[in-house]
Amino acid sequence: MDRIHTIGTQTDWVVMIVYLVAILLFGSYFSKYNHNTTDFFFGGRRFSWWLIAMSIVATGVSSHSFVKYSAKAWEYGFSSSMAYMNDWFFIPFFMFGWLPIVVYSKIRSIPEYFEKRFSPSARFFVTILQLLYLVGYIGIGFLTMGKAILPLMPPTMSLFGLEINITLMGLIIVIAFVTGAYTTFGGQIAVLFTDLVQGFMLLLAGLMVFIIGIDYVGGWHAFWNLLPTEWKMPLAHYNKPSDFNFVGIFWQDGIAGSVGFLFMNMGLIMRFMSAKSVNEGRKAATFNILFMLPVSAIVVSGGGWVGKAMSMLSNSPIPANTEPDFIFVVVANIIMGPGVFGFVVAALAAALMSTVNTLLNASSAVYVNDIYNPMRIWLKKLKKNDKGNEKRALLVARIATVAFTILGVLAVIPFSSYPTVYEAHGYFHSTLTPPLVIAIFLGVFWKKFTPAGVIATVIGGVSLMVLGAYYPGVLIAPFDHGTPMDPVHPYTYIGALYNTFVCLAVGVIVTLFHKQFTKTVNRIKKYSNRNLIMSVMVIVCAIFFMLVILNIGGVQFLFIASLIMTFLVSMISSYYIKYDPIAQTEGLTVSSLHRAKEMFKGSKLNERDGEIVKVNWNVRKDDEDFVNLSKHEMNKMNAEVGDLIYVSDARKYLGGLKSFHSTIGEPHAEEGIIYISKEHLQNGLLIKGRLLTAEKEM
Amino acid sequence: MPSFFNSWLPFIYLYVVGGIFFLLGMVLIRRVKGIDMRQKKHRFWWKVMIFGYFYFMIIHALLIIAALYW
Numbered sequence: 007m008d009r010i011h012t013i014g015t016q017t018d019w020v021v022m023i024v025y026l027v028a029i030l031l032f033g034s035y036f037s038k039y040n041h042n043t044t045d046f047f048f049g050g051r052r053f054s055w056w057l058i059a060m061s062i063v064a065t066g067v068s069s070h071s072f073v074k075y076s077a078k079a080w081e082y083g084f085s086s087s088m089a090y091m092n093d094w095f096f097i098p099f100f101m102f103g104w105l106p107i108v109v110y111s112k113i114r115s116i117p118e119y120f121e122k123r124f125s126p127s128a129r130f131f132v133t134i135l136q137l138l139y140l141v142g143y144i145g146i147g148f149l150t151m152g153k154a155i156l157p158l159m160p161p162t163m164s165l166f167g168l169e170i171n172i173t174l175m176g177l178i179i180v181i182a183f184v185t186g187a188y189t190t191f192g193g194q195i196a197v198l199f200t201d202l203v204q205g206f207m208l209l210l211a212g213l214m215v216f217i218i219g220i221d222y223v224g225g226w227h228a229f230w231n232l233l234p235t236e237w238k239m240p241l242a243h244y245n246k247p248s249d250f251n252f253v254g255i256f257w258q259d260g261i262a263g264s265v266g267f268l269f270m271n272m273g274l275i276m277r278f279m280s281a282k283s284v285n286e287g288r289k290a291a292t293f294n295i296l297f298m299l300p301v302s303a304i305v306v307s308g309g310g311w312v313g314k315a316m317s318m319l320s321n322s323p324i325p326a327n328t329e330p331d332f333i334f335v336v337v338a339n340i341i342m343g344p345g346v347f348g349f350v351v352a353a354l355a356a357a358l359m360s361t362v363n364t365l366l367n368a369s370s371a372v373y374v375n376d377i378y379n380p381m382r383i384w385l386k387k388l389k390k391n392d393k394g395n396e397k398r399a400l401l402v403a404r405i406a407t408v409a410f411t412i413l414g415v416l417a418v419i420p421f422s423s424y425p426t427v428y429e430a431h432g433y434f435h436s437t438l439t440p441p442l443v444i445a446i447f448l449g450v451f452w453k454k455f456t457p458a459g460v461i462a463t464v465i466g467g468v469s470l471m472v473l474g475a476y477y478p479g480v481l482i483a484p485f486d487h488g489t490p491m492d493p494v495h496p497y498t499y500i501g502a503l504y505n506t507f508v509c510l511a512v513g514v515i516v517t518l519f520h521k522q523f524t525k526t527v528n529r530i531k532k533y534s535n536r537n538l539i540m541s542v543m544v545i546v547c548a549i550f551f552m553l554v555i556l557n558i559g560g561v562q563f564l565f566i567a568s569l570i571m572t573f574l575v576s577m578i579s580s581y582y583i584k585y586d587p588i589a590q591t592e593g594l595t596v597s598s599l600h601r602a603k604e605m606f607k608g609s610k611l612n613e614r615d616g617e618i619v620k621v622n623w624n625v626r627k628d629d630e631d632f633v634n635l636s637k638h639e640m641n642k643m644n645a646e647v648g649d650l651i652y653v654s655d656a657r658k659y660l661g662g663l664k665s666f667h668s669t670i671g672e673p674h675a676e677e678g679i680i681y682i683s684k685e686h687l688q689n690g691l692l693i694k695g696r697l698l699t700a701e702k703e704m
Numbered sequence: 705m706p707s708f709f710n711s712w713l714p715f716i717y718l719y720v721v722g723g724i725f726f727l728l729g730m731v732l733i734r735r736v737k738g739i740d741m742r743q744k745k746h747r748f749w750w751k752v753m754i755f756g757y758f759y760f761m762i763i764h765a766l767l768i769i770a771a772l773y774w
Contacts, residue, residue: 084767091764094756095722098729101749102738230774236706238771240764241714252714260722285745296756300763451732597736615744 013339014158018348025352032203051280055289057661058281060205062274062294063302072212072306072354073150074427077330079310082250083237086310090303092260093295100268101288103450103596108275109284110602111594116270116446117376123449123594124457125583131464132445133376139270139438140369141410145417146434147362150427152178153331154354178418185359186366186411204357211353212305215338219312222341223319232315248492249429254499258436262502266439269446276368282652282662283703309334330426370406378402429498436502441467444509453595458579459517466572467509469554473568474504477561516576523580530581540581543574607704609648616644618701620656621680625687632671634681635700640673643702647672650703653680655696666690711768719761726757
């Protein structure tokens with residue numbers, strides 16, 4: 007089928023280029039606020055909930071993208087919105103489990119959590135999975151961007167006399183270059199602030215397409231009556247067809263996807279970590295899921311819904327060769343005037359860029375914190391707990407961003423074999439999220455979960471998942487709920503249930519047999535040839551894993567081999583890993599949250615409610631990290647010496663950009679004055695004469 | 705008229721199976737004192753979480769009724 011090319015006008019291109027350049031300049035302006043890697047990656051833990059919420063909108067909307075949801079909206083109707091309305095079930099686990107643990111344990115990445123909670127080897131395996139997840143996500147982002155912009159391009163272009171064919175892959179390489187350059191020099195603060203603008207632009211563009219589209223087909227009643235009843239249902243058919251069914255998408259998106267998005271999407275977690283407090287993070291999460299996601303569902307699907315209604319008109323303007331992934335751009339071009347169409351596509355491209363930016367930033371954070379720094383410690387070039395050279399770390403982060411941009415482009419290749427981005431993303435989620443989701447979930451919510459359990463989940467679970475991919479008719483079919491198996495892309499969605507089940511089963515069973523493993527290992531430790539026994543176990547595991555990966559030996563043999571390998575991995579982990587179940591769970595599981603807060607503060611908690619006070623400021627001569635308030639203000643705040651405090655410029659619209667955290671020192675007698683250090687002044691970016699607000703954190 | 709498989713079955717599955725996960729989370733955070741009901745802020749969040757579950761359930765139910773009968 008011929009692809010659609012050259013839609014839009016010159017005016018649209020001018021608008022698009024102006025918009026993208028403006029966003030780049032805006033991001034570059036905020037990059038000056040990056041003083042160190044904490045600012046570069048996490049935005050310095052200072053921002054208000056509304057800024058975080060808007061920034062999440064841009065990431066959430068674009069990662070679940072206009073392109074993929076409009077495609078399914080065009081094919082199946084209102085049920086394309088269901089993925090935006092099924093994220094609430096895990097909110098208790100997130101708001102009062104994972105979010106406070108992430109903030110109070112002061113981890114800089116998810117793999118770091120695994121080292122603290124389990125062992126360095128657990129961190130190593132999780133880092134590999136985490137990077138695969140992030141690179142895959144970057145690949146999906148690039149593929150979506152390419153599909154959004156390709157219809158606007160001519161089939162060929164002449165450059166210096168050379169005739170160049172414009173292909174999807176070629177376009178993706180150009181997009182990757184621009185995106186990589188922007189993230190490399192901007193960092194997280196630039197991403198946060200461009201996202202704020204882009205969040206608004208995106209919502210505006212999507213709503214414009216939906217509202218103008220409804221008007222185009224003759225108003226709301228005409229739109230509603232043009233659609234058949236099946237297309238108005240908010241949830242898809244229970245188990246048919248294979249490329250879009252409710253039960254598969256529930257397990258792939260509602261369970262694996264929601265937990266994956268909230269718990270292991272480092273890009274999203276970094277947004278929450280840049281919130282000024284845990285409570286502010288909760289506000290951002292709630293506002294986003296309750297209000298912004300339903301609006302986003304309309305924004306991202308509206309183009310497809312309107313397109314379907316337009317296709318029902320007697321003289322449909324939708325070309326017959328329109329691919330589902332192109333429908334949003336095609337509809338926008340039909341209903342919008344020149345220039346406005348350019349704005350819509352620019353908003354879409356910029357928002358997609360924002361998602362990829364965040365993921366690139368997250369990937370380089372994982373690389374610096376989980377590979378580069380541990381390697382330097384291992385090579386004894388860096389002492390543990392030593393921050394090292396910040397300039398050097400920032401340079402490494404930037405180089406890593408470039409490398410992950412290239413890997414993201416390579417990841418596009420396997421995903422482009424799927425008919426739509428939706429299915430590619432669905433398969434990606436079903437496959438890569440379950441082992442990490444189970445590892446994080448059991449780690450946080452089950453105190454008894456052991457290092458052997460987590461490593462067996464990752465290695466044994468992945469092995470059984472690979473087997474499921476090779477033999478879906480045997481292994482995934484019992485979980486399929488009656489969904490048909492597409493022979494080319496079998497069980498794209500419901501595969502998530504099988505994958506989650508095997509990872510959970512491995513993790514739970516290995517942990518329940520922890521005592522037996524320890525007993526056996528203690529017996530082995532007494533043998534003189536113990537090293538030989540362990541070496542044989544490692545070799546057998548490696549051979550079995552390779553047999554599974556290469557699919558040599560048939561399903562029954564490989565299934566038994568996977569189980570034996572899981573058993574051996576558990577033994578090896580129990581043998582080599584030193585694990586203190588008391589020290590390594592303190593402050594790191596949901597059952598010790600109070601302790602986590604105490605460890606974060608460094609002293610006893612003061613959780614009495616107090617007021618937020620407005621104060622003028624003076625600078626002390628020293629650089630000690632404490633502030634001094636008057637007794638009067640401290641009484642109003644219900645604060646004591648040693649409590650943590652958040653001080654910010656009183657102008658709320660700044661969203662915390664000019665702010666800092668500190669500790670309360672001894673009180674003084676001058677009412678309405680706060681004494682701060684020179685470093686506070688520098689880090690807080692405070693302006694002389696501006697009023698501040700002071701708020702007790704804990 | 706769409707069949708039960710295309711209308712109410714997905715709704716029931718979503719809020720029963722999803723509801724089990726939600727309930728599990730609510731019970732767990734109460735039992736391990738992840739949420740401290742002595743704090744005013746936490747009591748507020750407890751109510752918000754319950755509200756959210758029914759909020760989405762009602763939205764979905766209304767949308768199904770609108771599709772079927774409107």
